[in-house]
Amino acid sequence: MSKLPLIIKREYLAKVRNKSFIVMTILSPLLVVGMAALVFYLTKANNEEKKVIGILNEGNFFRAQFKDDASLSFIPFRDISLEKAKDSAQHQAYYGLLYIPQGDHIEDVAEHIAFFSKESPGLSTLSSLESVVRNQVREVKLRNFGVPDEVLRDMGKNYEINVSNFTGEKKLRGINEIKAIIGGAFGYLIMMFIIIYGAFVMRSVIEEKTSRIIEVIISSVKPFQLMLGKIIGTSLAGITQFLIWIVSAGFLLFLLATFLGVSMGELGGSQIPPDALDTVNNMSGGAQEKVQLYLMELLNISWGILLLSFVIYFILGYLIYSSIYAAIGAAVDNETDTQQFMFPVIMPLMLAIYVGFFSVFNNPHGPIAVAFSLFPLTSPIVMLMRLPGGIGAGGVPVWQFAASIALLVVTFLGIVWVAAKIYRVGILMYGKKPTYKEMYRWLKYS
Template sequence: MSKLTLIIKREFIAKVRNKSFIVMTFLSPLLFVGMAVLIGFLASMNKDSVTQIAIHDEAGYLKNDFKSDKHTQYVDLSEMPFAIAKDTAGKNYKGLLFIPKVAALPELDGKVEYISDDSPSMEFITNVERVINAKITKENLDVLGFDTEKIEKAKAKTSLKLSKFSGEESLKGLNEIKVAIGGFMGYMIMMFIIIYGNFVMRSVIEEKTNRIIEIIISSVKPFQLMMGKIIGNSLAGILQFMIWAVVGALLFFIASSFFGLQMGASSAVSPEMMEQAQQAAGLSKVQLYINEILNLPLTLMLVSFVIFFIGGYFLYSSLYAAIGAAVDSETDSQQFLLPIIMPLMLAVYIGFFTVINDPHGTVATVFSIIPFTSPIVMLMRIPFLDSSHYWQLIVSIILLFATFAFVVWFASKIYRVGILMYGKKPTWKELYKWMKY
């Protein structure tokens, strides 16, 4: 058995036998499911809550325009004197909507007041302003001699039909669905890199501080030791992710089937509402969305996910290992971690803010090819790619693994010198010198 294989086996066994690894492997799905159940329970509690808002309309301009619904109930206190209504609302209601008496309705602009000790939501403010604007607009049209009823009847509600050049019908929101799928895969890669890259770094720091590294390095090459740590920790991480997926899915199934619990925000939507929505939209639309998702290059997306997962993890983990070799404690590593995390964060923002609007634009294309951002940005672009853009995918993969080979080469130089350095905090200048040795 080769030395690299022995190191991989040692790192893998040491990680999976660690008590914290075992506990978090089986505890994390319980925590996630418990959080989802809690969110669902809280959402179901808030679903039936009703907010009561008092209205004091001195001239009766708007009190009939505010319609109560299942979430908000408006109570008219206009018959009371304002001081008494304000005191009553402060004790018994969420807030008081005060509409003063003015000479003309348009003068209400900026004079309607909402009184409450709690800050109202933006949705509530928008709804109140919408009612006031509609009332003032109608009054202005009447003053100008327009027939508001005819204007309302003349208003059109258009719906844009989407189709492809092939004649097939397209659907709204597909870009968002594609970006969400690609974004989820990219986000998983980013989290894996950050979590298990730190594991690699801590493992190197621990062996370095315990002086075990001096014994190990006498038998193996620094490059073999670094690669063994990277691969061994990655295999442990993949095993943990697989266990999380299986246990999490099993717990979700048990909680939803046997206990009748709804998960997450979906619990706020009743089955009746879902049924009405499906009837309103038509089952054919739902089927079209399913067909569109199935028509995505799912095989290519899955294969690309594995390739970019491996390439991205190895690329960044080699940097984490080099940092671990260069410092004596995890505290000293903070100055070197920001340049590693920044490209990952940049890739997420670029993916969500550019790919969704222009997946084949210059910004999205360039950052999907740059190796330090491609594992995230390219995965978001893959659902949008056709055969004419596959060359970009191939170039991105080649550059990623070529950069990985280059990074491993210079990281191993830092690793070779750093693992035997103690008691001195390295600087960027010293790291550059180590690369020349």
């Protein structure tokens, strides 16, 4: 293995000196910052825009129920016909016209309420209007049955079930979902890195194979050494690019925030508006306690273990998949021929993201979540979704965590052995599209 460091160095330098690598390393942070600034601008512009809706109410119901809010503004029309109201709303470029006909019974009136607009209205706008109608009909019907006003007010109160474990310790609703999202973000990074830089390994193998350079290299280097060197060298180049992106994008975001006079949280879309801050400050004792419990739950996440696990699963997951990519690159003559092999490679990654979210959200210790967090091709993503809950004592059992890593190591050794067999034969084959049956036959060659 004395030549392995030379191969790694060659692959690393070949990648970082590539013009496209340099251009993307420079442009990507600029694009990220530009997108962040664009999203900030569009979000701010969208929040400032109000939908103006005209109201023509010909009856006695719903006189004071439609009130202006942050997104809707209502303009009443009086003493005009429906046709004139529609013409006026269209001429003044209103978002739409809400028509409330005359009637003696509120149920009949509600059934004939109509909304006119130039284009189909958004679901959120319709839901908001229908909610007002539904609540008012319900309130009037209850009043007709003699229900007092104080009872009506109490009926609108929300009730939440208190959740705690058997020892009496309070538990929070939705905390499993929040933790799964945190772990899923780490898993998503692993998936993107595997797809992007695994494809780099495959293209590198194809380029050397089609240029016949590989015939010269293979005369002095073992195929296994060459394959492993490509995998490690490309991964180091990718990590270098990621680190440059993180540092430069963070610096550019700081400069942009300083220039625009906004906070970093506002650029990310997470700044709390002043009125929301006032609401938080004026919270009742129970609400403040709940916020503190959520913060304590997030702070109690074993971030050190989570980050260390991320590095372990990142390395093992990338080595497994990049070995498969290298074997595919050695088996074909051009990138077009790789399409028949790509779906089975990407499918476990996509499955891990979607099945992982659905299973871990509902039951992080259920059989589906456990199975996918142990299966080597999906465990780098699904296990990271479960790990924010901790290891042991209510979190991921220690044996599952250890078994997951052990299975990854064993799978890596097995896949590297299989990939090296395919790589050794396929790297010198030209002009023929390989099939799964033929690649299986290569494994039997001594």
